[in-house]
Amino acid sequence: xxxxxxxxxxxxxxxxxxxxxxxxxxxxxxxxxxxxxxxxxxxxxxxxxxxxxxxxxxxxxxxxxxxxxxxxxxxxxxxxxxxxxxxxxxxxxxxxxxxxxxxxxxxxxxxxxxxxxxxxxxxxxxxxxxxxxxxxxxxxxxxxxxxxxxxxxxxxxxxxxxxxxxxxxxxxxxxxxxxxxxxxxxxxxxxxxxxxxxxxxxxxxxxxxxxxxxxxxxxxxxxxxxxxxxxxxxxxxxxxxxxxxxxxxxxxxxxxxxxxxxxxxxxx
Numbered sequence: 001x002x003x004x005x006x007x008x009x010x011x012x013x014x015x016x017x018x019x020x021x022x023x024x025x026x027x028x029x030x031x032x033x034x035x036x037x038x039x040x041x042x043x044x045x046x047x048x049x050x051x052x053x054x055x056x057x058x059x060x061x062x063x064x065x066x067x068x069x070x071x072x073x074x075x076x077x078x079x080x081x082x083x084x085x086x087x088x089x090x091x092x093x094x095x096x097x098x099x100x101x102x103x104x105x106x107x108x109x110x111x112x113x114x115x116x117x118x119x120x121x122x123x124x125x126x127x128x129x130x131x132x133x134x135x136x137x138x139x140x141x142x143x144x145x146x147x148x149x150x151x152x153x154x155x156x157x158x159x160x161x162x163x164x165x166x167x168x169x170x171x172x173x174x175x176x177x178x179x180x181x182x183x184x185x186x187x188x189x190x191x192x193x194x195x196x197x198x199x200x201x202x203x204x205x206x207x208x209x210x211x212x213x214x215x216x217x218x219x220x221x222x223x224x225x226x227x228x229x230x231x232x233x234x235x236x237x238x239x240x241x242x243x244x245x246x247x248x249x250x251x252x253x254x255x256x257x258x259x260x261x262x263x264x265x266x267x268x
Contacts, residue, residue, distance in 0.1 A: 005035070006035060009027060009028065009225060012228075015232055018237060019248070021164050022161075027259070036221070044103050050221050052193045053197070054222050054225050054229070059183070070180070073180055083143070088150070088191045088192040096199060106155060115260060144162075163185075199216045
C-alpha cells in the first residue's frame with residue numbers, strides 16, 4: 001500500500017515541480033515520514049535526505065525541458081548558483097547533526113511563516129510586474145544564495161519556497177517564477193544529495209533490522225516517487241496548462257497550507 005501511495009505522490013510532485021517549482025520537498029517529506037515511520041525519530045532525517053535526492057532528478061529534468069528563452073532570465077547568475085550550492089552542502093551537513101525533532105518542527109515553522117508572508121505581505125498575489133509591465137523584473141541578488149541554499153537543504157524543501165516568492169516580488173509572473181525555481185533547486189540540492197548519500201551510518205528500526213537505505217536516503221521511496229513524477233513533468237512541459245496568474249498564486253498558497261497541516265499532524 002505504501003508503494004502505491006508513493007507512486008501517487010510522485011504524480012503530485014511532478015505536477016508541483018512544473019506548476020510551483022517544488023521539486024518534491026513540501027509534498028515528499030510528510031509522505032516519506034509516514035512511509036518510514038518504523039525509524040521513529042529518524043524518519044524526518046531520512047525523509048529530508050530522500051526528498052533532496054528526488055529534487056535533484058525532478059529539478060534537473062524539469063530544467064532540461066524548460067524553454068531556453070525562459071532560462072535566459074538567469075543569465076549572469078553564476079555567483080548565485082555557486083552560493084546556492086555552497087549553502088546546500090552546509091545545510092545537508094547540518095541535517096546530519098541536528099536532532100530530528102528540530103528538523104521536523106523547523107520545517108513546520110518555516111512553512112507556516114512563508115504562508116503568512118505570501119498572504120499578508122504585498123507583492124506575491126499581485127506582483128510588481130503586473131502593476132507596471134514596462135518595468136523589467138529584477139535579478140535575485142547573489143548574496144541570498146548561501147542562506148537560501150543552507151536553509152532549503154536543512155529542511156529538504158529545495159528553495160522554491162523562498163525563490164518563487166522572491167521572483168514574484170521582483171516582477172515575474174507565476175509561470176516564469178516556478179520555472180526558474182527548478183535550476184536554482186538543482187544547484188543547491190545536488191551537493192546536498194551527495195552529502196546525504198555519502199553518510200556512513202544508516203538508521204535501523206526498533207528491532208535492529210536495517211531499512212533499505214543508502215546513506216540517509218530511502219532509495220525505494222525515491223524510486224517510486226520518481227516513477228510517478230517524471231512522466232508528469234514531461235507531459236506538462238510539452239502541454240502546459242493555462243492557469244490565470246492570480247489563481248496560480250492562490251494555489252501555491254493553498255498547497256503551503258496543506259503541507260503545514262500534514263507535517264504538524266505527523267509530528268513526533
